[in-house]
Amino acid sequence: MRIFVTGSTGMLGQNLLPTLRSNPNYEIFAPTRQELNLLNYEEVNVYIKKLHPDLIIHLAAKVGGIQTNIKEPVEFLVNNVLISFNIIMAALNNNVPNLLNIGSSTIYQNNNFLINNQALNISPQGNEAYALAKMNSLKLCEFIHYQYQLNYKTLIPCNVFGPFDNFDVEIGHLIPAVMHRLYLAKIQNLPEVTIWGNGKEKREFLYVEDLVNFILLAIKQINNLPQNINIGFGKDYTIDEYYHLLNKIIGFTGLFKHDLSKPAGPQRLLLDSTPAKHFGWQPQISILEGIAKTYQNFLLLFQSL
Ligand SMILES: NC(=O)c1ccc[n+]([C@@H]2O[C@H](COP(=O)([O-])OP(=O)(O)OC[C@H]3O[C@@H](n4cnc5c(N)ncnc54)[C@H](OP(=O)(O)O)[C@@H]3O)[C@@H](O)[C@H]2O)c1
Numbered sequence: 404m405r406i407f408v409t410g411s412t413g414m415l416g417q418n419l420l421p422t423l424r425s426n427p428n429y430e431i432f433a434p435t436r437q438e439l440n441l442l443n444y445e446e447v448n449v450y451i452k453k454l455h456p457d458l459i460i461h462l463a464a465k466v467g468g469i470q471t472n473i474k475e476p477v478e479f480l481v482n483n484v485l486i487s488f489n490i491i492m493a494a495l496n497n498n499v500p501n502l503l504n505i506g507s508s509t510i511y512q513n514n515n516f517l518i519n520n521q522a523l524n525i526s527p528q529g530n531e532a533y534a535l536a537k538m539n540s541l542k543l544c545e546f547i548h549y550q551y552q553l554n555y556k557t558l559i560p561c562n563v564f565g566p567f568d569n570f571d572v573e574i575g576h577l578i579p580a581v582m583h584r585l586y587l588a589k590i591q592n593l594p595e596v597t598i599w600g601n602g603k604e605k606r607e608f609l610y611v612e613d614l615v616n617f618i619l620l621a622i623k624q625i626n627n628l629p630q631n632i633n634i635g636f637g638k639d640y641t642i643d644e645y646y647h648l649l650n651k652i653i654g655f656t657g658l659f660k661h662d663l664s665k666p667a668g669p670q671r672l673l674l675d676s677t678p679a680k681h682f683g684w685q686p687q688i689s690i691l692e693g694i695a696k697t698y699q700n701f702l703l704l705f706q707s708l
Contacts, residue, residue, distance in 0.1 A: 407456040408433040410463030417567040418611045441486040448493040458501040461490050471574045476532035483536030506541045506559040509534040529668050554625050561635040565611030566700035589655040600667025602643035609636045610693030613686040635674030652698050
């Protein structure tokens with residue numbers, strides 16, 4: 404099977420590629436951004452026409468934590484819409500039979516309010532721009548499946564963390580960014596670390612190896628895979644609890660202080676991942692175990708800088 408993977412240099416890509424490449428039945432093509440600019444439809448179309456893959460695993464996206472989502476909503480919307488539409492439409496136009504699109508649980512964030520004008524409020528308070536782009540690609544895959552009967556399906560993971568994550572304190576997601584901040588606070592002997600918001604919001608995180616295992620299963624069973632499927636850890640923790648779990652591994656000895664003036668995002672986002680379990684998958688790695696493995700990778704990357 405010829406498999407074209409986008410976003411191979413990212414966190415999920417770097418954790419998925421070694422396993423895919425170790426399977427002799429798979430021939431893997433994973434161009435970097437320098438080799439293939441996904442923002443350019445013509446380049447993408449020519450590449451797919453020449454390669455004629457049996458399956459595309461579409462991981463590439465502009466991804467980041469809440470601070471950078473708030474700062475650059477235009478780039479989050481436009482880049483993500485363009486990248487996904489270019490890949491999915493070039494796949495359709497070249498009759499690629501199978502495509503696994505990676506969505507995000509952020510698409511569910513605005514589901515809970517009564518329909519009034521507020522429903523149109525897309526001021527950049529969180530990651531609406533990213534979520535909107537993810538919703539577009541999910542719908543495009545649905546419509547292609549409906550209109551052309553092709554296997555273009557979307558996996559919807561909760562927050563994911565693991566080795567090769569983005570550990571930037573400004574741009575990274577909660578676990579990698581806080582890991583870096585607590586590490587710096589420990590080695591600099593800082594008296595305190597600030598937590599954004601009141602620390603009571605709950606988030607669901609999945610260790611990347613568990614998502615990789617789901618993708619491996621989905622490749623083999625793509626015909627039976629539901630059109631859209633949630634992939635979550637099944638339990639969420641408060642932001643405060645993540646700080647404490649991280650600190651069990653890192654060992655910063657100062658105090659934690661809350662900054663209530665800072666945005667913290669939605670109160671709660673917990674996926675119902677029952678269909679993924681019925682599909683024969685379940686997470687194997689606890690959050691603490693995942694944090695310990697990720698910290699080993701962080702230390703290696705950090706010490707090599
Ligand atoms: N991380 C999470 O918590 C999470 C949760 C749910 C869903 N997801 C989804 O899972 C997928 C993988 O996420 P990740 O965490 O692995 O992200 P990541 O580490 O930020 O990697 C993103 C990948 O996309 C590539 N990319 C971005 N713009 C590109 C462009 N214009 N042309 C070519 N390549 C481009 C990046 O290339 P460079 O290395 O050159 O930048 C990188 O390989 C994404 O679709 C993301 O939305 C992630």
